[in-house]
Amino acid sequence: MLTAIGTMVTAAEPEGGGSHWTLTMIVVLPLVSFVLCGLCAAFKVKSKLPAWITVASLAAAFVFTLMAFMNAGPMIAAAGAEHGAEHAAASAEHAGHLTVHVFDWLNFDWGGGKSSSGRFDADFGFYIDGLTLLWMLFVTGLGTLIALYASEYMAHDVGLGYCRFFAAFSLFVLSMSCLVMASNLLMLFFGWEGVGLCSYLLIGYFYKKPAAVAAAKKAFIVNRIGDLGLLMGILGVYAAFGTVQYDKVFEFIHKGVDAGGHPLTTSSWIPVILPLLLTAGAFGKSAQLFFYVWLPDAMEGPTPVSALIHAATMVTAGVFLIARMMPLYTIDPAHTILTFVAWGGTITAFWAATIGMAHFDIKRVMGYSTASQLGYMFAGLGVMNSAGGAAHVFSHAFFKATLFLACGAVMHGFAGQLDLRKLSGVRKLPGWKIVAAAMFFGALNLSGVTFTAGFWSKDLILASSFEQSPAIGWILLITAGLTAYYTFRAYFRVFEGPVYFEPGDEVHGHDEHEDHAGHGHDGHGEESHAHDGHAQGHGHGGEFHPHAPGWAINTVLATLVVGCFAIIPLVGFAEHGAWVGKMVGASSAAMHGGEEGHGTFLGMNPHSVMYYVSSVVGLLGIAAAWWLHLAGRTSAAHANADKLEPALGPIVTWARHKWYVDEFYDAVIRIPLKFLSNIFYLLDQYLVDGLVNLTGFVPKGLGRLIRPSQSGELHGYALGMAGGLAVLILIVLMVAR
């Protein structure tokens, strides 16, 4: 055993030198940060040290990712060139990739002797191609920025949950890196569940709030349902190909045979059931179709968490999974499951947008918007435009993070106020210019206003949708209008119009104080000190002064706005998604070219007209938002939209109540299951155990009959022994006869 550990240490050494250690460092740095933040918590550090540790480590990880990207440059260029050259035949097999083995995780082999032999390999290792690097760049890059933002945002928790926050934050980046860089499906699952754990811990960060605890639990359990599908899919992949390593699986798929040498297309389950199982996992993690319910509730977490985990990175893991396993999805010539993915995304995009239009909580609006935008990404994958899907992931990561962080700044400044009926004209307050600008530019992107990054990436998806299936295209186009409406509804209500604000109840950003007041302190004087020092300014009775964001928040917001512009050339001005398209082309997600569908947009080539159409739709949505929520608005609470509401009847109320989906799930799944559990418990106590107790009476009764004078319990087992011996003799006689 010791020698085995020894080999592990040597195996961890970089193999063949070169750039491999830089890849390992990408994972090691967040791990170091996690451990250090944990130590900070153990030693009760009462400064911003954990934040700086996290920012520094993640920044270093970002630098290493850049180095890995530079190193891999030739590989990607070569694969991209190949992809371009033989556009029709390019496939995952030709895409350049690098597989690095770090150490054996769940590798084992068996047999070789008398019994059947085989092996299962799930390394801790990396599979590096364009897709991996694309994801890692924004995971580490945005991770660093958001950690910096959080250093200020979470400042009121210094000495309380600050270390816990940054430990979980680092652990998240670690898990996400493992998920993205994994060399096999099981390591992906490792990261997959790891990000789920961090999501759980961070949604429930304000753990004294029952709503946060419930939301965290819901997120984890709903995810687990999808994860079961993913796990079964992984086992199915293993059953089909005898391996879960990406490169070997792709090799088999490229050859068109399973491990037994049978052609894949004749299999009844490999082309359909396997991708379907993986899709269940992807939809769970990315909050699509039946699984979307957890994401809006996840907004209970601190806003930086919503920005990083529940908008930019973790929720895109489902998109990543499907893009990564695209060869498996394209085995089926009819693309059954891809069509399912496209429809799943489309329905979610529309559905979530309708709820976003009615909600008054800006963070929830953004949450539904995320579910909706993720729907676009899946639609992109489903309509055979993986470059479009990935491009939208990329641009969405930037602009949605910007939007969330701007909302977070508002929340931070107005004591947790999120209701867009209680805030107005924030832009006109001193010190809020950068926040307002960030919100504005983020909103432009989300609405798909011409030439923004969001515009380019969304157009890729829309055009391909019309090409493959006009029905999907139309729904997505209408949803684009709705998106523009709800985005600018939030912007116009909060940042424009007359200046007005009411402080929130501090529950979202500052709940520690409130709870401390309620529960007293177990001998931690410093906590009460923090409370007293801070709560003065936010009292409900006293005069409320919003506090404008400080340098960290403003720097991050400004950087992100610049980023939103800087990425335009990376996703735009080209039919196949520019640089992002090239990265995706140099990966397992590369799509077979030349398979363009025959759908049109009103008889025109969707790729050439979509720019104009979607621009018009986006502007219409903004105009509607302007008319309904800004024009002539004199107070925060009332706008023209109120006049429209009675005309729509109960629809608005239903949408505001999320179409009662949560209630439906409760009634159909949770309550019956709870009922069943109670029945089981009663059965267990009275039937299963009752029978046992009944048999317990038999020897007792017999004992009374035989030896009435004897009392005490031990005669029971004496009889038991006698009974056992009797059975023994019986069996011996029976068999020996």
Added chain:
Amino acid sequence: MNQWLLILAMLTPLASALGVAVLPAARAKTVAMYGTLVALVFVLYAGFGVFSWEQSGYMQLGMDEPIRWIPSLGLEFQVGVDGISMMLVMLTALLGPICVISSFTAIKDREKTYYAWLLVLQAAMTGVFCARDLILFYICFEFTLVPMFILISVWGSTNRKKAAIKFFLYTFTGSVIALAGLVYVAWFNVHRPGIEGHVNWTFNIQTLAFASSKWMSLNQQTWVMFALLAGFAVKVPLFPVHTWLPLAHTEAPTAGSVILAGVLLKLGTYALIRFVLPFVPAAVVAYAPLIGALCIVGIIYGGLICWVQTDVKKLVAYSSVAHLGFCVLGMFALNHAGIEGSVLYMINHGLSTGALFLLIGMIYERYHTRSMKELGGLAAKMPVWATFMVFFTMASVGLPGLNGFVSEFLCVMGTYQASTAWGSGVWHTLVPQVGTTPGELGPWYAIIAGTGMIIAAMYLLYMLGKVVWGPLRLPAGHDHHGGHDAKDDHGPALPTDLSMREIGVLVPLAVLCVALGVYPKPLLEALKAPTDSLVQAANAGREKIGVEATPGERAAKGEKGAGSAQLPGSERPAGTTHLELLTPDMISPASGRPGEVTP
């Protein structure tokens, strides 16, 4: 010297028990602690310094010469371990000092008796895993009941008498029937067909396994299997015979619960893997779907019951029913992944559930309640405790990266692989064709069992949501400002959060949870040899009743006719058969003795 290490591992706790009994009560703790620690050192030395895990054949590390006990009856005192039992011996030795140290403040009366019995229990459990002889095994197996009976009935909580009696009677009745089965096997060995002349009785496990698996008819094997199951399934416990467990767990003192969950339940699974699988493989193959179905019922039924508990200790107790369902399911997949997963499950369940019981005990010591209605939101008051609680809950949920995942995944993987029957599997699962068509587990079993992983998340996060998170709730009498809640007792006061002693008890378990989750490879390697012999046994059983050897494994390793894609590592020597159950290299020369008929 080396072969005496195992005996020392048993004798040291016994000697310390004697020491505890003789020395004054004030010394009891110290003696018990050092006794268990020394035993741990012996075991660690045996495991890392002496034992060669890579080639651990059948119970290979042990005594060269058996101590003849009653030669005419073939009774011998003989100990030895292989990879499977060594791991369990190490688990037992590790939990020993942890249980002793965790009891320092919890046990305040009759300390001498308490620690003495705890040590005796430790010796008996080690004996079970080391026994190479049926009778020694059975003596130790039954003897574990006595100390546990006393621990529960004296130091348990309110309903302790009933729990102790039920625990004793239930498991005892079962194991008497198991004894009948075991004795029948020994009897069969001297009366089996083909024996010429007089053959001495023997109770050597290896010899008996060879004889019974080779010569017993399916009918005989079936009878023996059900007799053995009667004893061992109760101990595990499998679904319909589990009702002693929640009661015993709930009422036992903390250390008792830890040992119960950590080791005593493993006596059942160990006995299944040590006796049922190799003794009666044909019957096992034939009835695997039935056992698998019972496991699945246990996983779902047990899990759902957890979900409606209000007593946190009972919740964890019922979770054992669900967890061990996975363990036995993997075992009855009868392939490498399943069996290795099953053995790892025994270890991992011992670590994580043991730790959960310790954590609950720490709360009970402070607040004297286990009700989730009275307690809640303890993260605010006891952040260190809460951190450990979340950690071990996640290990129990089966989060990848921690130990629970590795074993759960392997069990589910083994189950999935056991056959490739996707279409026909549905019917097979819903109505196991017991006895008539020998069946295999398969993907549908894995999927249905997999819902247990969702249910595990449901009930464990429900528990976390109540106890760790949420607004702080303390039982009446513990006001919010009370920092030292244990003052009303006559023992030493406990700090609000965990003391260094309590942290020290939890840290080794936490470290192991991470280590085994991130790098399980040494254990997987160590289990290779013993698992291989078990799979061979199962294959022989399949041949006996005419079933093809695991189709799932065959598909997975890519072995098919010409033109198949060749993957590195997927080649396999062709034409291997599974005729022989125990290969000559598994019967070491040291174990040859009169009474054994070599094939």
